Amino acid sequence: MKKTYINGVGCISTQKTFDTVFLEEAVVNHDENVLAVIPPVYKDYISPAAIRRMAKGVKNGIVASALAMKDSNVENVDAIITGTGLGCIEDSEKFLKSILDNNEEFLTPTSFIQSTHNTVGAQIALLQQCKGYNFTYVNGAVSFESALIDAKMQIEEEEANSILVGGVDENGDYTTALFKLNGRIKKDNSGPYDVLTSATSGAVYGEGASFFVLENERKENTYAELLDVSIVNTLEENEVEDAIQSFLKSNNLEISDVDVLILGFDGNADFENYYKNLVQNSFAETPQLYYKHLSGEYDTASAFALWMASKILKTQEIPEIIKLNPVSKPSYKTILLYNQLNGKNHSFTLLTK
Amino acid sequence: MTKGVAITGMGIVSAIGNTVEENYVSLIENKIGIAQIQHISTVHANVIKVGEIKKTNEQLIAELRLDETNNFSRTAMIGTLAARQAVKNAGISSINEFRTGLISATSVGGMDMTEKHYYDYFEKPELVKYITCHDGGDVADKIAEELGLKGMVTTISTACSSAANSIMLGARLIKTGKLDRVIVGGADALAKFTINGFKTLMILSDDYNKPFDNNRKGLNLGEAAAYLVLESDEIVAKQNKKVLARVSGYGNANDAFHQTASSENGDGAYLAMKKAFEVSGLKPSEIDYINVHGTATPNNDLSEGRALKRIYEDEKVPDFSSTKPFTGHTLAAAAAIEAVYSVLAIQNNVVYPNLNFETQMEEFDLQPQTSLKNKNIEHVLSNSFGFGGNCSTLIFSKS
Numbered sequence: 001m002k003k004t005y006i007n008g009v010g011c012i013s014t015q016k017t018f019d020t021v022f023l024e025e026a027v028v029n030h031d032e033n034v035l036a037v038i039p040p041v042y043k044d045y046i047s048p049a050a051i052r053r054m055a056k057g058v059k060n061g062i063v064a065s066a067l068a069m070k071d072s073n074v075e076n077v078d079a080i081i082t083g084t085g086l087g088c089i090e091d092s093e094k095f096l097k098s099i100l101d102n103n104e105e106f107l108t109p110t111s112f113i114q115s116t117h118n119t120v121g122a123q124i125a126l127l128q129q130c131k132g133y134n135f136t137y138v139n140g141a142v143s144f145e146s147a148l149i150d151a152k153m154q155i156e157e158e159e160a161n162s163i164l165v166g167g168v169d170e171n172g173d174y175t176t177a178l179f180k181l182n183g184r185i186k187k188d189n190s191g192p193y194d195v196l197t198s199a200t201s202g203a204v205y206g207e208g209a210s211f212f213v214l215e216n217e218r219k220e221n222t223y224a225e226l227l228d229v230s231i232v233n234t235l236e237e238n239e240v241e242d243a244i245q246s247f248l249k250s251n252n253l254e255i256s257d258v259d260v261l262i263l264g265f266d267g268n269a270d271f272e273n274y275y276k277n278l279v280q281n282s283f284a285e286t287p288q289l290y291y292k293h294l295s296g297e298y299d300t301a302s303a304f305a306l307w308m309a310s311k312i313l314k315t316q317e318i319p320e321i322i323k324l325n326p327v328s329k330p331s332y333k334t335i336l337l338y339n340q341l342n343g344k345n346h347s348f349t350l351l352t353k
Numbered sequence: 354m355t356k357g358v359a360i361t362g363m364g365i366v367s368a369i370g371n372t373v374e375e376n377y378v379s380l381i382e383n384k385i386g387i388a389q390i391q392h393i394s395t396v397h398a399n400v401i402k403v404g405e406i407k408k409t410n411e412q413l414i415a416e417l418r419l420d421e422t423n424n425f426s427r428t429a430m431i432g433t434l435a436a437r438q439a440v441k442n443a444g445i446s447s448i449n450e451f452r453t454g455l456i457s458a459t460s461v462g463g464m465d466m467t468e469k470h471y472y473d474y475f476e477k478p479e480l481v482k483y484i485t486c487h488d489g490g491d492v493a494d495k496i497a498e499e500l501g502l503k504g505m506v507t508t509i510s511t512a513c514s515s516a517a518n519s520i521m522l523g524a525r526l527i528k529t530g531k532l533d534r535v536i537v538g539g540a541d542a543l544a545k546f547t548i549n550g551f552k553t554l555m556i557l558s559d560d561y562n563k564p565f566d567n568n569r570k571g572l573n574l575g576e577a578a579a580y581l582v583l584e585s586d587e588i589v590a591k592q593n594k595k596v597l598a599r600v601s602g603y604g605n606a607n608d609a610f611h612q613t614a615s616s617e618n619g620d621g622a623y624l625a626m627k628k629a630f631e632v633s634g635l636k637p638s639e640i641d642y643i644n645v646h647g648t649a650t651p652n653n654d655l656s657e658g659r660a661l662k663r664i665y666e667d668e669k670v671p672d673f674s675s676t677k678p679f680t681g682h683t684l685a686a687a688a689a690i691e692a693v694y695s696v697l698a699i700q701n702n703v704v705y706p707n708l709n710f711e712t713q714m715e716e717f718d719l720q721p722q723t724s725l726k727n728k729n730i731e732h733v734l735s736n737s738f739g740f741g742g743n744c745s746t747l748i749f750s751k752s
Contacts, residue, residue: 080607085488087510092546096468099549104396112550113613113740116460117489117510122741125607131624134607134743135518138462138489139508146507150522153529175487178474182484233455233497233506344494345506 004226008072008213010064030192035206035296057170060209061120072213078160079133083143085299087117089172141341142231166211167303195293198267206296210303223310227350264339266297288324302339357601358524362443362582364435368404404575404681424482426463432540435578443582451533454505457493458515458539460685512739517688521603538580538689563709564647564675575681579689602748604628619660621744629746644735647675674707688737695733
């Protein structure tokens with residue numbers, strides 16, 4: 001069975017992550033409850049006509065995938081697999097509003113065409129003329145991990161040698177307002193919004209696109225080996241540790257083998273026990289990291305965490321800004337990522353150097 | 354050569370029936386489900402025909418025994434109904450007894466509720482519960498909860514090929530031993546959003562759709578949900594399960610031509626079929642029936658027909674038909690309902706008629722089967738193509 005290696009990464013996020021080394025310019029937000037991406041220079045990657053037509057998620061996906069391809073020195077991939085929670089929500093909003101506002105008349109198809117969830121994967125395929133396998137997963141917080149599982153299986157079974165995998169989500173204004181209404185996003189003017197000390201429900205929202213080139217061989221520029229990925233729909237708070245133990249065990253590892261634990265803390269006080277139990281108990285002696293204070297919460301924010309983990313294994317350095325505890329190690333070999341949203345859609349991802 | 358992954362249960366709700374049996378009877382008795390729209394108020398009501406499930410949301414809620422605090426979209430309701438049937442049909446009593454997953458598919462998820470309440474959310478607090486059901490994964494999460502399924506749950510959304518891809522992923526998860534049992538399929542309820550979307554693309558017919566006819570004018574939309582249970586050979590042997598048919602081949606490829614249109618030569622469709630044959634180890638000549646995508650849009654049928662001609666080269670293309678004149682095009686659910694029809698074709702040794710066909714297309718000499726035909730069916734090929742150039746082929750075989 002072939003192994004899976006991360007050989008290229010590209011990240012567009014609410015931080016400067018595309019022309020920097022590794023979060024050295026990152027800023028922690030305390031004042032906003034919705035964060036926007038720091039846009040790259042789109043015209044370096046996309047034609048001006050297309051820039052005007054495309055929604056930001058599509059543009060960010062295209063740029064992040066181009067960065068990952070360049071980083072990996074791979075020119076063509078065999079497959080493109082994308083994860084997205086809400087898909088092209090801006091175009092969905094636009095088309096729906098024009099239906100409702102104009103009583104189903106005077107509509108143009110552009111925003112409908114671009115509203116389908118697989119637009120990002122399809123546009124990348126079109127640009128690269130990639131006629132291979134092309135899947136898009138849309139299952140909330142495990143959308144990206146579903147794509148990873150699929151990609152890993154393709155490489156293991158030798159159905160593909162190289163695969164572009166990514167997670168992408170964009171904020172839409174109206175949907176953002178709805179999320180404030182139903183409590184998914186923290187209330188306006190209730191800052192400072194601090195992820196770790198929050199006593200309220202909801203999260204600070206973000207958006208972004210992170211893409212990775214996975215290949216079946218280790219190269220000079222390899223970041224990490226993707227050891228395993230698992231998703232579980234439903235777990236109780238007291239079931240998480242057992243789930244992690246058995247996930248590690250199936251990879252012949254124990255908790256003490258984990259050099260870094262990356263957790264999806266998002267400031268939603270209702271569900272942070274899922275992470276807190278791990279932090280305070282079984283992983284107390286393990287270096288612990290968090291990231292949603294930088295990326296914001298969104299369905300595919302865990303792809304930002306995988307980008308971070310890849311960087312750590314390659315550089316062997318951990319920026320202070322993502323440290324949850326003061327524990328450090330002389331070297332970092334194995335990283336475990338755990339994420340969930342509102343107690344559902346749990347994911348476990350295991351990387352090794 | 355592997356025989357493929359066992360199918361041990363099926364469930365379906367469509368415009369031509371609320372059970373597998375009802376769907377089959379409609380297919381062999383030419384009972385179509387396409388009519389004037391009833392459940393959605395739209396200005397296009399007089400100029401389009403659709404395939405609606407013959408149940409109101411209130412009836413579905415009652416049938417599912419949902420309490421009044423529920424926030425099910427219509428998509429989630431029909432999805433749950435079909436998934437429950439499938440699980441029951443497979444004789445599953447303890448859902449988490451084996452490593453069991455759910456791979457669902459949808460195109461617009463809970464859009465039916467979003468579009469109904471979009472501007473009312475801020476005024477009516479009692480509607481706020483529906484905001485979360487817009488999420489594409491909400492349907493799968495709800496089905497999982499209703500079934501008590503706790504393990505791997507995910508959703509694929511690749512437009513009109515979505516459910517083919519969920520069946521494909523499910524088969525791969527069983528083949529690689531990652532799961533023992535997977536419930537696969539898809540659900541899509543009709544929505545103003547899709548009606549108007551396809552309307553602006555000018556591919557909705559004002560008449561009954563006529564796949565592969567020279568004078569075809571476009572598609573009729575439909576709504577449906579269907580799920581199948583796939584199980585490992587170990588479970589089948591251990592529990593002495595009846596195998597309805599097997600998923601023996603699958604392939605997905607991208608046309609990489611245009612966001613909504615198919616390439617003239619059907620590159621994506623050709624590649625998807627080619628891959629499916631490679632996986633199955635079958636030759637094209639071994640296929641007894643092709644359930645074509647056949648949406649009856651000028652573009653699809655031309656592209657799909659050319660791809661079929663390329664696959665079959667000098668050989669005769671086997672009996673083929675589109676079942677969309679019965680059900681309408683049910684988008685992300687289409688490949689799942691057509692998977693059920695493919696299995697029924699194998700079980701009953703029938704080729705369904707391609708209704709409404711009159712005139713052969715001028716571009717090639719392809720004539721669909723226009724009346725019900727009884728013959729031995731060992732292998733069925735089913736195509737599904739979606740926006741974004743997404744092309745998928747599944748092959749089903751007699752067990």
